[in-house]
Amino acid sequence: MGEKILMKGNEALAEAAILAGCRHFFGYPITPQTELAAYMAKRMPKLGGTFLQAESEVAAINMVLGAASAGVRTMTSSSSPGVSLKSEGVSYLAGSDLPCLIINVQRGGPGLGGIQPSQADYWQATKALGHGDFQIFVFAPSTVQEMVDLVNQAFDLADEYRMPAMILADGMLGQMMEPVEIPEVSELKLKDKPWATNGHKNSREHNIINSLYMQPEDLEQTIRDRFARYDDAKAKHQVFESYLTEDADIVVVAYGASSRISRSAVEQARELGIKAGLFRPITLWPFPNDELYKLAGSAKKFLAVEMSMGQMVDDVRLAVNGRKPVEFFGRTGGVIPTPAEVLEQIKKLAGGDR
């Protein structure tokens, strides 16, 4: 077992990536993910790795594309406006079946928005991080420890499914300090990548990394094959946490920073005798539909809480599929909801039953 140390979320993400075997980081400065890049800049040269401050997020993600093609574990990190710039590259990575890790420490948008925490990039991350039919893995940690644990999983699943993976954090998680246990990694078992363009050494046919198909039928088949892998991922990798949901009448659904706030509100509601629970999606793609659908059998009402005008709530409604009412509460633009505000909403929903 490793020892517990106090770490900032952004730095924990960086250290976890290093532990997962990532030695090639490409980024461009932006608040509030700055400490992550700074940490990499310090550590990578000592490990014989690459820290490269690119000329833009566009360049950074394409460097990731190159390094991923070469078969190494590679990553980039940014915050909302920068992630928008990466979208072209993410689409090409997905279309070329390349694994990598992208970190978004979200801030308020649209436009330059603000630099305070936000969850307004949920749609971008889960529905439209670039043009074309594709998905990426999206993980939503809610503690610094979970950031560490999910980085490794994200790299593993990215390699296994040959897909980009994203950690969708926010400025609050990135900036907060918490004790974490850094796991000791004795030996990394990395998946073979026989498809990599790392030089054929005159011992195999040339490998090609490509997303272009001139025959529509070929492109369609490639996409269908990719979606078959997505189905497999959906069946095996819906990750969530349920807290006091078993007998809950009101289930709050929240991820990341807003799940921490919601948890306090749920506990306070319980003290008032309201049967409230928290359902926390940990994978946002694949979204934990199956468990939410089950919960819709026992719970009476759902309340999605987000730091946005309501984005994840769409997925909650799809999962619940009309069986129970799904309400929404959110603050946006970098304003963090308080437990008291969420409690108010829970009380309102419970009102009729009490």
Next chain:
Amino acid sequence: MAVVFEKPHALTNVPTHYCPGCTHGIVHRLVAQVLDELGVEGRTVGVAPVGCAVFAYNYFNCDMIQSPHGRAPAVATGVKRALPESVVFTYQGDGDLAAIGTAETVHAAARGENITIIFINNAIYGMTGGQMAPTSLPGQVTQTSPYGRDVKTQGHPIRVCEMLSSLDGVALAQRCSVDTVKNVNATKQAIKKAFQYQIEGKGCTIVEVLSTCPTNWGLEPNEALDWLRENMMPYYPLGVYKDAAEEENNG
């Protein structure tokens, strides 16, 4: 019988899609010959652009990556940083390199990224059907400059080698042409030097090749070569704009 010419091993055995008289094919052969002569095909990774050369990934026998439009130098950077022992080249048109990918080009050059950039300057967007390129000449008629490129509103052409030669990270910046046998041979020597410098870790190397696009210029292949000599060469003089080794020797 003595063999006087063979298809280079570094070229695959498939017909290319290039138009008759297009000089893309000649430059492909030269790059492949250099890979053969240096014996580096097995550790080479090529990066194909978006443009007429997009299918270069099917034509070169080394490992190949198809890059987003203009991003080839960034993609090549990622490969080279991951595999410092590899030989990495990009093959890019003028729209790819000097319009949408200007930032990626300039910064790869400024960083002295140990890669080789093969730059096909045909003064037009070939693949999309003949629009104005950043290298289209003043007065040149294209689909998007139907009255001739008006430098007052459409700006001036970019001389890429001259521009990049001011950067310390550049080890070789040379402009060539493949309009005559003599120039074809000189181009091959330049490409070979570029790869050699890369292997020696000297920095970023770029070889610009003045090329024809008979299809979108609306000319016969021979006329296209004449047009290149009469119009492109005066604006884009052939020559070595930067050579780190010569500077070392002179300094």
